Amino acid sequence: MLTPSNAVFLSYASEDAAAAQRIAEALRAAGIEVWFDKSELRGGDVWDRRIREQIHDCRLFVPVISAQTEAREEGYFRREWRLAVERAGDMAEDRAFLLPVAIDGMNERTARVPDSFRHVQWTSLPGGETSPAFVERIRRLLAPDSASAHPAAAVASPGSTDVPEPSVSASRSKLAALTIAALLVLALGYVAIDKFRIAKRSPVAATAVPATPAFAPPPHSIAVLPFVNMSGDKEQEYFSDGLTEELLNSLAGINELQVAARTSAFSFKGTNTDIGTIARKLNVGAVLEGSVRRSANTIRITAQLINAVTGFHLWSKSYDRALGDVLKLQTEIATAVAGALKVTLLGDVAAKVELGGTRNPAAFDAYLRGRKAYLAAHGGDYQKAIAAFTEAIGLDPNYALAFANRSLALSGTPGPDVQESFDRAQSDARKAIALAADLAEGHLALAVYFDVGSLEFTRANEEYERALALAPGNARVLRDYSIFAGAMRRTEAGIAAARRAVLLDPLNPDSHIFLGMTLDFGRQHKEALAAYQDALALDPEDPQTYVSRGFAYYGLGDLESARASCETKPDFGLSQQCLAVIYNKLGRHADAEAELSKLKAAQGDAMAYQYATIYAQWGNRAQALEWLETALRLRDPGVESVKTDPLLDPLRKEPRFQAIELALKFPD
Numbered sequence: 001m002l003t004p005s006n007a008v009f010l011s012y013a014s015e016d017a018a019a020a021q022r023i024a025e026a027l028r029a030a031g032i033e034v035w036f037d038k039s040e041l042r043g044g045d046v047w048d049r050r051i052r053e054q055i056h057d058c059r060l061f062v063p064v065i066s067a068q069t070e071a072r073e074e075g076y077f078r079r080e081w082r083l084a085v086e087r088a089g090d091m092a093e094d095r096a097f098l099l100p101v102a103i104d105g106m107n108e109r110t111a112r113v114p115d116s117f118r119h120v121q122w123t124s125l126p127g128g129e130t131s132p133a134f135v136e137r138i139r140r141l142l143a144p145d146s147a148s149a150h151p152a153a154a155v156a157s158p159g160s161t162d163v164p165e166p167s168v169s170a171s172r173s174k175l176a177a178l179t180i181a182a183l184l185v186l187a188l189g190y191v192a193i194d195k196f197r198i199a200k201r202s203p204v205a206a207t208a209v210p211a212t213p214a215f216a217p218p219p220h221s222i223a224v225l226p227f228v229n230m231s232g233d234k235e236q237e238y239f240s241d242g243l244t245e246e247l248l249n250s251l252a253g254i255n256e257l258q259v260a261a262r263t264s265a266f267s268f269k270g271t272n273t274d275i276g277t278i279a280r281k282l283n284v285g286a287v288l289e290g291s292v293r294r295s296a297n298t299i300r301i302t303a304q305l306i307n308a309v310t311g312f313h314l315w316s317k318s319y320d321r322a323l324g325d326v327l328k329l330q331t332e333i334a335t336a337v338a339g340a341l342k343v344t345l346l347g348d349v350a351a352k353v354e355l356g357g358t359r360n361p362a363a364f365d366a367y368l369r370g371r372k373a374y375l376a377a378h379g380g381d382y383q384k385a386i387a388a389f390t391e392a393i394g395l396d397p398n399y400a401l402a403f404a405n406r407s408l409a410l411s412g413t414p415g416p417d418v419q420e421s422f423d424r425a426q427s428d429a430r431k432a433i434a435l436a437a438d439l440a441e442g443h444l445a446l447a448v449y450f451d452v453g454s455l456e457f458t459r460a461n462e463e464y465e466r467a468l469a470l471a472p473g474n475a476r477v478l479r480d481y482s483i484f485a486g487a488m489r490r491t492e493a494g495i496a497a498a499r500r501a502v503l504l505d506p507l508n509p510d511s512h513i514f515l516g517m518t519l520d521f522g523r524q525h526k527e528a529l530a531a532y533q534d535a536l537a538l539d540p541e542d543p544q545t546y547v548s549r550g551f552a553y554y555g556l557g558d559l560e561s562a563r564a565s566c567e568t569k570p571d572f573g574l575s576q577q578c579l580a581v582i583y584n585k586l587g588r589h590a591d592a593e594a595e596l597s598k599l600k601a602a603q604g605d606a607m608a609y610q611y612a613t614i615y616a617q618w619g620n621r622a623q624a625l626e627w628l629e630t631a632l633r634l635r636d637p638g639v640e641s642v643k644t645d646p647l648l649d650p651l652r653k654e655p656r657f658q659a660i661e662l663a664l665k666f667p668d
Contacts, residue, residue, distance in 0.1 A: 019128030105540030242368030261505035279308030440471035609638025
């Protein structure tokens with residue numbers, strides 16, 4: 001038997017040996033003992049016994065997770081993982097042991113790993129390239145003094161040095177007490193299975209995650225999970241999802257509540273993630289979940305509210321209503337949830353919840369179909385959404401929310417009739433506000449029109465600020481305002497709004513991208529880089545993030561990293577803008593010219609603003625100013641960034657540039 005050690009055990013699939021080797025070498029270079037020796041992996045009983053002994057005696061267990069482990073249904077590494085989880089189950093609550101590492105952007109929510117691995121945060125080490133911060137965390141955990149003083153410091157989130165939660169062993173404590181509690185809940189009749197079924201996530205499972213000292217969510221914070229469609233018709237999924245979104249928005253309209261945004265809450269749809277893990281990822285103290293059963297003219301909703309810290313039910317109720325009573329139903333549920341959370345309600349809750357809505361069941365149905373189409377649209381193809389919103393407006397000409405959403409869809413519609421779309425967007429936004437003066441979505445829609453449709457930035461600023469005042473907990477409003485404020489050189493306000501959006505919508509890559517872009521406007525490129533890394537951890541395929549990260553590296557003077565980032569998605573138009581700038585700076589002038597030529601051939605004058613930034617960075621001020629004047633003449637939305645874009649800095653002392661800036665009438 002081996003003597004108990006301070007060693008780190010690396011568990012990996014054979015296909016990932018090179019990446020695991022890099023991790024091992026980095027740790028060994030820091031004087032850390034690593035049990036990773038390919039020469040000993042020969043198979044057989046002796047080898048098997050040795051591996052079991054090492055897992056039993058190691059101080060930290062590091063599973064290396066990748067597309068290779070995802071693809072393999074069987075493998076010795078899975079046996080190692082199982083042995084490590086079994087050992088973790090016998091450990092004290094404050095003992096850090098499991099340190100999952102993802103080497104290629106695997107998503108921890110969907111990866112084929114033991115559920116215990118999801119109870120601790122993961123570290124991203126692309127290709128096994130090991131950061132000094134990770135090495136230092138390992139060193140601290142192996143040091144007896146720091147390990148006892150900081151038991152929760154196992155793994156920070158990717159790109160972060162924040163202290164995470166303890167390992168999975170904490171989730172096994174207080175099991176007997178929780179079992180009794182779960183039986184008590186069942187005895188009280190909260191979760192009769194014939195009345196309330198939540199896919200793969202029973203109330204008993206929800207109570208199986210106890211409180212831990214490291215988890216202290218903000219008071220009155222809540223996530224609304226997608227309600228399960230119990231109608232027996234998969235085509236009705238849009239209705240259950242849409243109704244959930246409306247309930248979420250109803251709660252978000254209560255300023256006393258902090259509500260996780262839709263994208264983050266819905267990211268758990270179809271997973272078997274337990275309530276405690278969801279709450280920790282979203283940093284909320286309560287979770288609302290339920291089911292929807294719709295018939296021809298009626299609806300049954302069953303909902304339950306769970307305290308994510310204790311695991312106990314706070315409230316549960318079933319509602320049977322006519323479809324025309326959906327607005328009133330939203331108010332009832334929002335009021336009940338707020339009461340269960342002991343929130344002191346200020347103002348008329350019904351007025352907030354029902355603002356801009358409809359009592360016409362068919363109009364509501366069409367609106368929900370429009371929301372589904374809007375959220376599913378790619379590349380600005382909002383025609384299905386526009387058609388559904390138009391149907392809703394035809395059924396209820398006073399449906400303010402439908403007007404506001406159609407306006408937003410029209411403002412995002414490209415094509416030869418773009419000006420006509422903008423004109424219709426303005427009309428719809430004004431109609432929404434006329435019908436419901438305090439509807440945040442109406443003011444947001446009008447702000448977007450002024451921002452990208454007419455380039456009236458002072459009026460856009462007024463509308464963004466009005467929308468934010470009306471809906472301070474709306475992540476979409478916060479994101480749109482943040483990037484606008486950053487472009488207007490209102491850096492602190494923009495960054496504050498972007499950080500608030502990240503808090504409310506942490507699993508939405510857009511939250512991190514918008515934060516990064518706002519930081520870039522403020523020349524805070526290092527902080528922006530961290531935000532882009534967080535975005536890529538959530539969505540490693542998004543080309544915009546690679547471009548934005550490339551420009552952040554460029555701002556820091558790290559040209560090779562900038563080049564590598566922008567070469568990741570080379571066919572993306574903005575990647576060609578980025579590479580034209582970076583290749584030129586690297587002295588690869590012919591390559592830079594080639595990238596610009598590709599961009600011009602594909603986009604014509606539509607990228608006038610981007611051409612201006614390229615020529616500005618090349619030092620060709622005359623060409624840069626000519627293209628910038630073209631962008632102004634064509635009403636290119638990119639000119640919003642003229643005031644703060646770092647790429648235009650070489651032009652700022654030019655009289656022609658100053659004339660362009662003056663013509664844009666930026667707010668003071």
